[in-house]
Amino acid sequence: MIEKEVVRDNFSRAADSYDQYAVVQRYMAKKLDNYLQDIDEVDKVLEIGGGTGLFTELLINRFLGSNYLIVDISPKMIAKCRDKFRDYQQVKYLLADGERLKLEEKFDLIISNATFQWFENLKLALINLKEQLNEDGEIYFSIFGDKTFQELRSCFQEVKGEDSYSQKFFSKFELRRILAEEFRAVEIREEEYIERFPNVRDFLRATKKIGANSAKKDKPPLTPGLLKKIERKYMEKYREDNQIIVTHHLLFVRLQK
Numbered sequence: 001m002i003e004k005e006v007v008r009d010n011f012s013r014a015a016d017s018y019d020q021y022a023v024v025q026r027y028m029a030k031k032l033d034n035y036l037q038d039i040d041e042v043d044k045v046l047e048i049g050g051g052t053g054l055f056t057e058l059l060i061n062r063f064l065g066s067n068y069l070i071v072d073i074s075p076k077m078i079a080k081c082r083d084k085f086r087d088y089q090q091v092k093y094l095l096a097d098g099e100r101l102k103l104e105e106k107f108d109l110i111i112s113n114a115t116f117q118w119f120e121n122l123k124l125a126l127i128n129l130k131e132q133l134n135e136d137g138e139i140y141f142s143i144f145g146d147k148t149f150q151e152l153r154s155c156f157q158e159v160k161g162e163d164s165y166s167q168k169f170f171s172k173f174e175l176r177r178i179l180a181e182e183f184r185a186v187e188i189r190e191e192e193y194i195e196r197f198p199n200v201r202d203f204l205r206a207t208k209k210i211g212a213n214s215a216k217k218d219k220p221p222l223t224p225g226l227l228k229k230i231e232r233k234y235m236e237k238y239r240e241d242n243q244i245i246v247t248h249h250l251l252f253v254r255l256q257k
Contacts, residue, residue: 004120011072011076012211015052018210019054022210024195024250025113026054029058029113031142032252033055035254036062044105044134045067045108046069046107047059047070047110048101048115048129050072051072051074051077055111056070059111068088075095078093099121106133108138110132111139111140112140126179130255136257137257138255141252144250145169145249145250148247151245152246155234176188195248196243198244200231200235203244
């Protein structure tokens with residue numbers, strides 16, 4: 001389970017450093033934006049997890065005549081976004097948990113980049129969001145899949161006999177199964193994105209700089225001794241050309257109501 005207060009606080013602390021370190025999220029944003037190219041102009045757009053506006057900028061440039069509601073759980077993140085687009089009167093903001101939205105208005109397009117992995121119950125959240133779509137509306141989102149951080153998970157498993165630290169992600173198969181029950185059309189594309197870092201500490205530091213450190217409930221403390229063992233195992237198994245590799249499993253989803 002996810003602690004939403006931890007999610008909010010992690011992202012608020014990372015608001016000033018997010019744009020610098022969000023390499024994978026920026027890549028995902030561009031890919032997700034490319035998937036929108038066949039959509040005609042839409043009137044009303046809801047973005048869940050707008051953050052600092054990294055994806056919002058692409059949206060606004062693609063649909064110049066649209067009206068936007070940007071939702072985020074972090075007050076500091078949404079303040080960054082608001083400042084970036086302060087001259088755009090068609091952009092409105094809401095500080096809220098996107099998993100539990102109850103809005104009066106309906107939207108033609110609901111979209112989210114690299115946010116839904118922070119939801120406690122993705123299926124229920126998407127059922128709720130479906131009710132806030134217009135009749136021919138669509139949902140597009142990107143999310144991290146189950147192979148994300150597979151190297152780190154493997155090291156925890158070998159060193160400790162279990163991985164009680166890492167957050168769990170859906171596989172493509174699992175995601176399709178839960179979505180096919182609720183939507184008339186489901187399209188999922190996937191790919192792997194590899195990052196490289198000098199060492200494990202730099203990898204974990206970069207993760208913290210974007211607020212993506214684990215928000216899993218009841219996870220045990222990562223002690224200095226355990227971290228050193230994890231580092232040694234990681235360097236032993238997953239080092240190439242004096243750098244460690246980090247896998248990001250990316251899923252891009254299109255849903256029709």
